[in-house]
Amino acid sequence: MDLRIPHSEPSPDERAAVDALLGAPASGWDGGDRDVALDGRVARRGLRAIEARRDLLLPAIEAVQARVGWVSKAALDYIARRLTVPPAEVWGVASFYHLIDLEPAPPVVAHVCDDIACRNAGAEDVCAALGAEGAVADGATWKRSPCLGLCELAPAALLVRAGATPTTEVVAPATAAAIATARAAVDGPADASAGARRGDARLDEVRRSVPQAGDASLQLLARVGVVDPGSLDDYRRHGGYRGLTRAIELGGAGVIAELTAGRLVGRGGAAFPTGRKWQAVAGQTERTRYVVCNADESEPGTFKDRILMEWDPFAVIEGMTIAGLTAGAEHGYVYVRGEYPVAAARLQAAIDAARAAGLLGADVAGTGARFDVEIRRGAGAYICGEETSLFNSLEGFRGEPRSKPPYPVAVGLFGKPTVVNNVETLANVPVLLTAGGAAFAAQGSGTSTGPKLYCVSGHVARPGLYEAPFGVTVRDLLALAGGTSRGRPVRAVLLGGAAGSFVGADALDVPLTLEGLRAIGATLGSGVVMVFDDGADLPGVLRRIAQFFRDESCGQCVPCRVGTVRQDEALHRLAARPPAAAVADDRALLAELGQAMRDASICGLGQTASAAIESALALGLGDPVADAPTTGGAR
Amino acid sequence: MSADHDDGADRVWFEPPPRSVRLPMAPPTPAPATITLEIDGREVQVADGSSLLDACASIGVETPTLCFLKTLTPVNACRVCVVELEGSRTLVPSCARKAEAGMKVHTDSPRVRLSRKLVLELLGSSVDLSQAPDVARWMARYDAHPERFGADAATVAQPVKDDNDLYVRDYARCILCYKCVEACGTDAQNTFAIAVAGRGFDARVATEADVPLPASACVYCGNCIGVCPTNALVFKSEHVMRGKGTWAPERQTTTDTICSYCGVGCTLTLHAQDGRIVKVTSPLDASVTEGNLCIKGRFGFDFVDDEPAGDG
Numbered sequence: 001m002d003l004r005i006p007h008s009e010p011s012p013d014e015r016a017a018v019d020a021l022l023g024a025p026a027s028g029w030d031g032g033d034r035d036v037a038l039d040g041r042v043a044r045r046g047l048r049a050i051e052a053r054r055d056l057l058l059p060a061i062e063a064v065q066a067r068v069g070w071v072s073k074a075a076l077d078y079i080a081r082r083l084t085v086p087p088a089e090v091w092g093v094a095s096f097y098h099l100i101d102l103e104p105a106p107p108v109v110a111h112v113c114d115d116i117a118c119r120n121a122g123a124e125d126v127c128a129a130l131g132a133e134g135a136v137a138d139g140a141t142w143k144r145s146p147c148l149g150l151c152e153l154a155p156a157a158l159l160v161r162a163g164a165t166p167t168t169e170v171v172a173p174a175t176a177a178a179i180a181t182a183r184a185a186v187d188g189p190a191d192a193s194a195g196a197r198r199g200d201a202r203l204d205e206v207r208r209s210v211p212q213a214g215d216a217s218l219q220l221l222a223r224v225g226v227v228d229p230g231s232l233d234d235y236r237r238h239g240g241y242r243g244l245t246r247a248i249e250l251g252g253a254g255v256i257a258e259l260t261a262g263r264l265v266g267r268g269g270a271a272f273p274t275g276r277k278w279q280a281v282a283g284q285t286e287r288t289r290y291v292v293c294n295a296d297e298s299e300p301g302t303f304k305d306r307i308l309m310e311w312d313p314f315a316v317i318e319g320m321t322i323a324g325l326t327a328g329a330e331h332g333y334v335y336v337r338g339e340y341p342v343a344a345a346r347l348q349a350a351i352d353a354a355r356a357a358g359l360l361g362a363d364v365a366g367t368g369a370r371f372d373v374e375i376r377r378g379a380g381a382y383i384c385g386e387e388t389s390l391f392n393s394l395e396g397f398r399g400e401p402r403s404k405p406p407y408p409v410a411v412g413l414f415g416k417p418t419v420v421n422n423v424e425t426l427a428n429v430p431v432l433l434t435a436g437g438a439a440f441a442a443q444g445s446g447t448s449t450g451p452k453l454y455c456v457s458g459h460v461a462r463p464g465l466y467e468a469p470f471g472v473t474v475r476d477l478l479a480l481a482g483g484t485s486r487g488r489p490v491r492a493v494l495l496g497g498a499a500g501s502f503v504g505a506d507a508l509d510v511p512l513t514l515e516g517l518r519a520i521g522a523t524l525g526s527g528v529v530m531v532f533d534d535g536a537d538l539p540g541v542l543r544r545i546a547q548f549f550r551d552e553s554c555g556q557c558v559p560c561r562v563g564t565v566r567q568d569e570a571l572h573r574l575a576a577r578p579p580a581a582a583v584a585d586d587r588a589l590l591a592e593l594g595q596a597m598r599d600a601s602i603c604g605l606g607q608t609a610s611a612a613i614e615s616a617l618a619l620g621l622g623d624p625v626a627d628a629p630t631t632g633g634a635r
Numbered sequence: 636m637s638a639d640h641d642d643g644a645d646r647v648w649f650e651p652p653p654r655s656v657r658l659p660m661a662p663p664t665p666a667p668a669t670i671t672l673e674i675d676g677r678e679v680q681v682a683d684g685s686s687l688l689d690a691c692a693s694i695g696v697e698t699p700t701l702c703f704l705k706t707l708t709p710v711n712a713c714r715v716c717v718v719e720l721e722g723s724r725t726l727v728p729s730c731a732r733k734a735e736a737g738m739k740v741h742t743d744s745p746r747v748r749l750s751r752k753l754v755l756e757l758l759g760s761s762v763d764l765s766q767a768p769d770v771a772r773w774m775a776r777y778d779a780h781p782e783r784f785g786a787d788a789a790t791v792a793q794p795v796k797d798d799n800d801l802y803v804r805d806y807a808r809c810i811l812c813y814k815c816v817e818a819c820g821t822d823a824q825n826t827f828a829i830a831v832a833g834r835g836f837d838a839r840v841a842t843e844a845d846v847p848l849p850a851s852a853c854v855y856c857g858n859c860i861g862v863c864p865t866n867a868l869v870f871k872s873e874h875v876m877r878g879k880g881t882w883a884p885e886r887q888t889t890t891d892t893i894c895s896y897c898g899v900g901c902t903l904t905l906h907a908q909d910g911r912i913v914k915v916t917s918p919l920d921a922s923v924t925e926g927n928l929c930i931k932g933r934f935g936f937d938f939v940d941d942e943p944a945g946d947g
Contacts, residue, residue, distance in 0.1 A: 003827065004852035006843075073844045080843075086827030086852065087843035095832040095841075102844075381834070398831065403711050403731050555811065555831075555838030557712050559750070562757035565789050565836045573785070589783065596753035599726045599746055600714040607725060 005081050013164075014075035017067035018060050022053075022082050031081040050084045055376075055414075057083055057396035061094050062338070062379055069109070069162035070101035085396070096398045096554075099338045099380030107162040108140035110171070110179045111339070115300045115548065116498070116541050117151035117457045117530060121173070126155050129176035140183040146382065146548055147300035148339050151457040151530075152209050152464045158339060159183055168341040202228075209307055211464045211481070219431050219451045220424070221467045224311040229346050232353040235314040241359065243430025247322040248367055250433070252282055255326045259429070261437030263449045268294060268385075268422030269496065269525040270604075271514050274429075277419060280409035281327040284417040291323045291332035291371075292394070292413055292420040295347075296378050296385040298337055299497035300548060301528035304453040305423035307465050309336070309343035312427070313350035317373060319426030321354075321364060322433070324371035327419045332373040335390050338380050348375055382552035386603045387412075387420045389554065400556045401603035424453055424527075444470030448513035452524075456481045458531035459488070471516070475508040477529055488533035492621050496525025498545045499608035501615035522615070539575055542613050542622040546571045549609040560606025563597045567610060587617065672738040687718055687729035687740060696742050699751060699773045701758075701864050702812035703730040706925045707822045710813040715754045715773070719744045726750055752777040760784040761836075762791055763808045766866035789836065795874075798847035801855050801934045803874045804840075808867035811838060815859035815868060823927045828853040857933040861916060861926050870914045870934075883908060891918070894932040899923060901932050912936045 010018070019025070025032035028039040060079045064071045076094055080087045094100050101109075112130065114123040127133070130142050142157075150156035153172035159182045161167045171182050206213045206225030213225035227234040235241070247255050259275030266272045281289055293316060297305040309316055320332045336344045351373050354360045364371050376394050383389045384399040391413045393399035412418025428450055432440040441449045448470035454477055457463040461482030468476065474493050484490060490505045495512075501522045503510070510516055517524050532538060546568040555561045570586045570593070578586070594610030601607050616622040667682040674691060681690045686709075691698050702713040711728035718729045721739040726746060741747060755774050759781030764770045773779075796804040811831065819829050828851045832841040842851035860868040869877075876882040887908045894901040902921035906914045915933050919926040 006850075076843070086830070088827055088830040088832075088841070088851065091841065091843040092830035092832045096834050098834075403728065551835060553835040555833070555835045556710075557714050558754050558757055558810070559714055561811070561836055561838065562761050563753070566757065566760070566784050569784070569788060585783075592749060592753060595746075596750045596757075600717045600750040600754065601725075602711065602714075 003080070003084065003086055005087055006077050008074040008077045010072070010074045010078040011068070013068050014064050014072065015078060016164075017063040018075070018079055018082060021060055021063045022056060025082060029081075030084070031078050053083050054085060054396035055394060057085055057090065057093055058097075058379060058393060059376065061090075061100055062377055065100050065379075066162055066166040067164065069107040070103065070105040072104075073102075083396075089397075092398055093396065097338070097379035097381050098551075106136050106139045106141050108159065108183050110140070110142040110157050110159045110183055111145035111148065112142055112157045112174060112179070113146070113148040113150065113155065114144045114544070115147035116494070116544055117147065117301055117463075118155040118174075119541065119544055120458050120530075120532070120536065121154035123155040123174075126157075126174050126176060126179075130179065138184070142179065145339075146551065147298065147302075149297055149303040149306045149337070151301055151303050151455065154457065154463070170342075206311060209303075209464050210311075210466075211462050212466060218467050219435075220308070220427055220453060221312075221465070223315070224307065227312070229311050229313055230349050230353075232314060232350070232357055232359075235312075239434065240314050240430075241318055241365075243433040244318050244322055244359070244365060246433040247325060248365060252326045252328070255322065255433065256282065258433055258437040262432045262440035263437075263447060264425070264428055264432055264440065265447070265449075265514070266422055267424035267428065267452070267527070269299070269499070269523075274421065274425055277409060277421070278323060278327050280407075281329070281417045281419045284410065286417050287328070288414075288416045289327055289329040290413040290416055290418045291320050291327060291329045292387075292390065292418055293320050293332065293334040293373075293423060293426055294385060294387060294390060294420055295334050295336040295340070295343070295423050296390060297340075297423070297526070298378075298382040298385050299499060299526045299528065300545075301457055301494065301497045301530045302455050302526040304455050304465055304527055306340050306343050308423050308427050308453075309340065309347055313343075313346045314354065315427045315430060316347065316423055317350050317354050317360070319421075319429040320373055321360065321371055322429050323419050323421065323426065325364065325367065325369050327417075329419065330370045330372070332371065333394060333413070334373060334375045335378060335384070335394055336375060337378040337384075339378075344375055344377055351375070381554075382548075383554045383603075383605055386605060389603070390420070391418070398554070400554045401605075403602060422526075445511065445513050446515050448515065452512075452527060454512070454527050454529050456529045456531070458494075459485045459490075459533040459536065460531050461485045470513045471511045473509045473511055474503075474529060474531075477512075478508070478531065484531065484533050486533055486535065488535050490531055491534040491536060492532045492538065492616070492619070494530040494532070494541075494612060495528060496523045497528040497530075498548050498612055499604070500525040500528060501611050502619060502621055503615075504619050504621070523611075538616065538622040539571075542616055543568070543571050543575065545612050549605070553605060553609070557600075557602045557606060559597045559600045560602070560609060563593050563601075563606065564609050567593050567597075567613065571613070590614065590617065670734060670736040672734050672736060672740065674740045675742055681734050683734075685734045687720075687727070687732045687734050687738075688716060690734045690740075691718070691729060691742055698729055698742065699755075699769070700730060701767075701770075701810060702814060704814055704862055704864075704919070706919055707814055707817045707862065710817070712813055713754065713758075713810065715751055717747060717750050717754075718742045719747050748777055752779045755779040756781045756784070758810050760788045760790070762810050762865070763805075764810075764865060766808065767810075767864055791836075791839075796847075797871075797874070799849055799855070800871060801930075802857060802860055802871055803869055804848075805867050805869065805874075806839060808865045809840060810865055810867075811840065812864060814862040814864065815840060818858040818862045818927070823858050823925075824854070824856050826852055826854050826856070829859070855930040855934065856928060857930070858927045860933075861928070872913050876908075876913065882913075887913065894928070896929075896931040896935065901928055903928070903932055905936070911940055 027042040028034035064075045076090045080090045155174045156172040157174035159169040171178050203225045223238050227238050256275050256279045264274045360372050362370050378384050381399050384393045386401050388402035389399040408418045452470050454466045492502050549564040550568045553560045553564045594614045597606045669680050670683050671680050679690050699715045709731040711731040716729045717726035719741040720727045756779045792807045890905045894903050901924045904916045905912050917924040917926050917928050
């Protein structure tokens, strides 16, 4: 390609960050020192080889962000030159992600979650105490963040420190003082895996997030808190890699038969049968195939995948390996959301250990089959959890969804057949194969089989990740979580996150199964169970959800790009307590907006952007008058 | 020079073989199979590979489109062309969805009308559509009332970007149809001067870091102007005349001719008002250009009106 790329000089740090990822530039053509005599004799690789490196675009931008704390235009131009990507497209990609700063920023940033779960726990008070958002003091600043996936520890903040060795630190519960202490520390935490300490201390730490940890009856969470997440031997001692052994015995067709018999469906929210997905990829005539683990968990209220990756990373890798062997893929990617640094670090360690033990690589477990896994990090975009947006993001393009059909099983990552599964789905695979499909299907009810993870948060005494079979009720989960936290009655429960729906207190005994919830027009989605008592500021919660979709719409299609804005505006008008006629008009407007977004948006984001709000208004929740917070319960 | 050269007596001339009477032709391609589907209760037969939009057009069903252009890859971003497909949970974009045998499609159902109305209202309430042809007619057809979102509805209003001599970018009129980005990129020009940047309602068409056009990779082919459906991208000459109130399409004539700058032979359509060329386009169905031109063909017309210099 003949590109015009401005000659601007990146700073030494920016150059070092990019070169650490891409290697030193080979000539003056791709950003090295210009040498008139030599550069004239350089033969550059062909277009195909250049295109094959496009997927390093986002990692290169992230590398500069992590090193410097922001990304200058000179750095973007240097990346454009190194990868032969048009500067306008580099800018388009960099400006898509909210964790990439394109204006000068200090090296230390506290991302303070103000999303619904943290809001419930007083995030607005934390933000108020921190002063003006974006104000820089002592080389640090803070900004509001959508859900950080730390809902069980709410209110939470993530401190990110740029540098040659970038560090991050979770501050939870977040207070202005705790954040100030964390950002004043010179070096940050000594060890990103400090939480992986041994024995009882580890179990105690995990129990803050997984109150059931250590319970022998658990399946998906059996090893969480029990094993050292960095130890392959520990993993194997506790049943690890039995699923892979079984998969190798069964062969590809046998694995698919077991998955089908077990009726495993995807745990990311769409509940597609996993066996059917794998079979569709295995049956493609195209030989190059991919496995993608969707670890871009960004649904507000969801933190299950983070905990699985942090505390049982080998299970995810084992599930991916089985998928690779079954679908005939040689390469897998884990796309981990940018807000999950610890999960990414522990997964990377697990991949390295598995590769060293011959469980990944050119000859997986002596089968002769090749399969390896690479981690890619998101950079702050909810939309990238949508599978085709994820592909675009991973390929180095803007994370905008693609039109379906064609579906990923036929045309997925890099245009090739792709198995894309959620973390929890993949973690279920070894469990299913070890137990056998029939035993797996015996759990739960109807089409909802096997164990399920529930992300319980909000006004409960012990928020956390709970494992229970499909078919438990919200009341059961409330009991597990120690009841409500303030002794007040439950007013509403948000199921499935911001893209899910609210149910009232009358639905506490509805079985949490796919079909049970469908019957009452709700969805389990990613397993979010967020409880609001009668002191909750529901109108504020609804406005935060509307704000979330307004912020996170990718902007590609009109119904979602403008519809989410109009929805947000209508909710603000309602909050101003207008006369009855105006309320009726805005309610009708919201209903029409919801219908058009559901019908005409390209992807699931726009199609579900009105679901929670419409469900709440239909239940009479979030009424600006009736549901305004009562005195003393302003949270 | 060789001495033999002049000695022609014993030279044997090469006799070319007789010319083949068969003209060179591309190998025959099988005619695409015909498939049958149902649109609004009517049976429709179209060639396999046709879009639903083609199928609708083939029976005279007019479908509004904004981001679609037959010479560009469909991005199905505007969603004004959606139709209802039986068995599909959501509506489908007719511009991008291929027709399949047995499909049952509804183009005027309540769901379709509602979505088209909302799309037009959402655009109309956020973007200046006053120079977009057909939009007012579609607004009337679908009973769209953009004003119902209130006077405080967010818009993309912003100052005109007037940073070069050839064309201006009035992004207050931009509906983000992606056509200019496609024309600047792999669908036509391969210059990549512009891309979509930002996200959500802040998404916009931009050069790198929003630098002015002269600092970007723009080569001023103007192919982005050629595909813009809302006049967000417009000739400087038109922009100036509109500003003075002298732009008068009703007084304009068009003349097709061939560009004289080089040997490619691009078809030019000269738009003249009061005897002066005011802008240049190229027909989408011109086999050489498919609507695309270069800087010379599109903008190099001022000399026509120049007085001859010197003693010529």
